[in-house]
Amino acid sequence: MASAAEQLASNLNFSTFSKATDLKKRLWFTLGALLVYRLGTYIPLPGLNPDAFAQAFRGQSGGILGLFNMFSGGAVERMAIFALGIMPYISASIIVQLMTSVIPALEQLKKEGEQGRKIINQYTRYGTVLLGTVQAYAISVGLESGNGLVADPGWFFRVSTVISLLGGTMFLMWLGEQITSRGIGNGISLIIFAGIVAHLPTALAGTLELGRTGALSTPLILFLIVMIVAVIALIVFVERAQRRLLIQYPKRQVGNRMYQGDTSHLPLKLNTAGVIPAIFASSLLLLPATLAGFAKSANMPAWATAIVSALGHGKPLYMALYAAMIAFFAFFYTAIVFNPKETADNLKKHGGFILGIRPGERTAEYIDYVLTRITVLGAIYLIFVCILPEFLIAQTGVPFYLGGTSLLIVVSVTLDTVAQIQGHLIAQQYEGLIRKSKLRGGKRGR
Numbered sequence: 001m002a003s004a005a006e007q008l009a010s011n012l013n014f015s016t017f018s019k020a021t022d023l024k025k026r027l028w029f030t031l032g033a034l035l036v037y038r039l040g041t042y043i044p045l046p047g048l049n050p051d052a053f054a055q056a057f058r059g060q061s062g063g064i065l066g067l068f069n070m071f072s073g074g075a076v077e078r079m080a081i082f083a084l085g086i087m088p089y090i091s092a093s094i095i096v097q098l099m100t101s102v103i104p105a106l107e108q109l110k111k112e113g114e115q116g117r118k119i120i121n122q123y124t125r126y127g128t129v130l131l132g133t134v135q136a137y138a139i140s141v142g143l144e145s146g147n148g149l150v151a152d153p154g155w156f157f158r159v160s161t162v163i164s165l166l167g168g169t170m171f172l173m174w175l176g177e178q179i180t181s182r183g184i185g186n187g188i189s190l191i192i193f194a195g196i197v198a199h200l201p202t203a204l205a206g207t208l209e210l211g212r213t214g215a216l217s218t219p220l221i222l223f224l225i226v227m228i229v230a231v232i233a234l235i236v237f238v239e240r241a242q243r244r245l246l247i248q249y250p251k252r253q254v255g256n257r258m259y260q261g262d263t264s265h266l267p268l269k270l271n272t273a274g275v276i277p278a279i280f281a282s283s284l285l286l287l288p289a290t291l292a293g294f295a296k297s298a299n300m301p302a303w304a305t306a307i308v309s310a311l312g313h314g315k316p317l318y319m320a321l322y323a324a325m326i327a328f329f330a331f332f333y334t335a336i337v338f339n340p341k342e343t344a345d346n347l348k349k350h351g352g353f354i355l356g357i358r359p360g361e362r363t364a365e366y367i368d369y370v371l372t373r374i375t376v377l378g379a380i381y382l383i384f385v386c387i388l389p390e391f392l393i394a395q396t397g398v399p400f401y402l403g404g405t406s407l408l409i410v411v412s413v414t415l416d417t418v419a420q421i422q423g424h425l426i427a428q429q430y431e432g433l434i435r436k437s438k439l440r441g442g443k444r445g446r
Contacts, residue, residue, distance in 0.1 A: 023184070023424040030183035033175055034194045040082045040171070041075040041195070045164055047157045052148045053079050070406060073195025081168040083139070084132055086191050089173045092127030094276070096120060097336050111342075128173060129166065136165035184424070185417035193413040196406045224392065228407070231385060235411040238381050241270040243374050245367070247352045264352070268371055271378035272338055275412060277329035278386050278405040281322055322390065323383045330379040331372075340367040382408075 044050055057069075057077045069076035072085035100106040100120065109116035140161035144153040172191060179187030207224065210216040244265040344364035353359045357366045386404035 020425055020428045023421065023428065026182065026184045026424070027421075030179055030185065030190065033179050033183060033187075034190065037082070037172065037175060037191055037194060038073065038198060040168065041073045041080050042078065043081050045079050045081060045083070046160055047151055048079055048143065049149055049151060050078065053143070056149065070196055070199065071192050073191075073198050075195075079143075081164045082172060084135055084165045084169045085195070086169065086172050086176065086188055088132040088135060088169050089124070089128045089176075089188065092124050092131055094333075094336075095127055096124045101336055101339075125173070128169065132166045132169045133162060136162040139165065184420055185413065189409075189413045189416065192409055196410055200406075200410075227388070227392070231388070231404070231407055232411055234381070235385060235408060236415065238270055238378070239412055239415055242267040243270065243370060244268075245354055245370065247347065248355055249350075249352050266343070266347075266354075266367075268338075268367075268374060269378075270374050271330075271381060272371070272375065273330045273333040273378065273382075275405065275408045276333045277326045277379075277382055278408060280329045281325035281386075282405055284325060285318060285322055319387060319391070323387060326382050326386060327379040330382055331375055334371065334375050334378075338371065340364045340371060343367055 054077065057079075068085065068087065071087060072083055075082040075085060096106075100110050106120065106123075109119055137158065140158040143149050143161070144157065150157055173188075176187030176191055179185065179190055183190075207216065207221065211218060211221045244267050247264045247266050249262040249264070341361075341364040344360060344367060347353065347363060348359040354363055354366060357363050385408060389404040389407070
């Protein structure tokens, strides 16, 4: 079966794509939904002075606001209705996943199949509303505290801001679910992807402008281009890398017939945690600098100023903490999304076993042992991909959008979307082969 699928994948061409009408509809729907998202990032909040906010944002773009601005597709720097982006939904999803591992009732729901997943998704939506409301209210209060940012401060502005920002987040959550069900790829990931890609031309133009003015030398720009290509190639290689455990199935008898034992593979990704460790580590490390930026008018203690200075881009303390947090979240999130004991129990239930390993507890221990070793390599890969661009950003002033986190997201989402497109094309060819075989069988019967 695997060789047949590989042969079909190698035979994919433009004619196959032209016949895939359902795939084309899904692609057009995805593009239309992403266009709606991009238009929403230009609709400003009511009652806000856009020029004054743009000037205030420029002083904070190097902190956590710059990171959120990247994920929101530039909506933060314009303080649009999509300024919260999809981050409250992602945060709520991670919190619910954590609670699923801790609370037995939620863990039982997770095992109940489709119905249980629907209930957990509903809890995630409730969490999104709660987090979005808190964050939107905090933003409204912060905007009111700025000089000249709000024309008419008060409860009316706060309520309208909360409704606008929360409504934008809920609309993006719904839009992402529609893309996932009616389009191509993971809708939430594609929304973040579209926001980053929309600003990549500006980042590249800014880098070339620095070269034109002499701020960056031509050899350095060429080195940056080569480095970006090499990092993209590394991301593609590692994100597709798997450690496959051979699973054996014994012989089984159905009625009077004896079926031979089968073999399959349990794939363990080298980077199971994905881009989550980089996002969490960046957010936590940029938070002190952002708070210090808002507190410039106050008299900060000397120790606080020293800490904020040590946590600047390219500083040794920043790099060490960044690497440590990425490693921690790589293991932490992997432990959340992959349960070796549950996997071992499922194998035992279906009669599968790893050669030389006793089913049950020993199989879970072996899977956990292998997963821990490959997660070490995945954490080292994440640290390298994220630290190297951060160092270059600090030393050369390259735009923020060329960081390792943005490259990770762009490449990972692209790989996932291309794989889904290929899956639709392969299914289209399978259907064509089945129709042809039925027609031939009908002609022979006549």
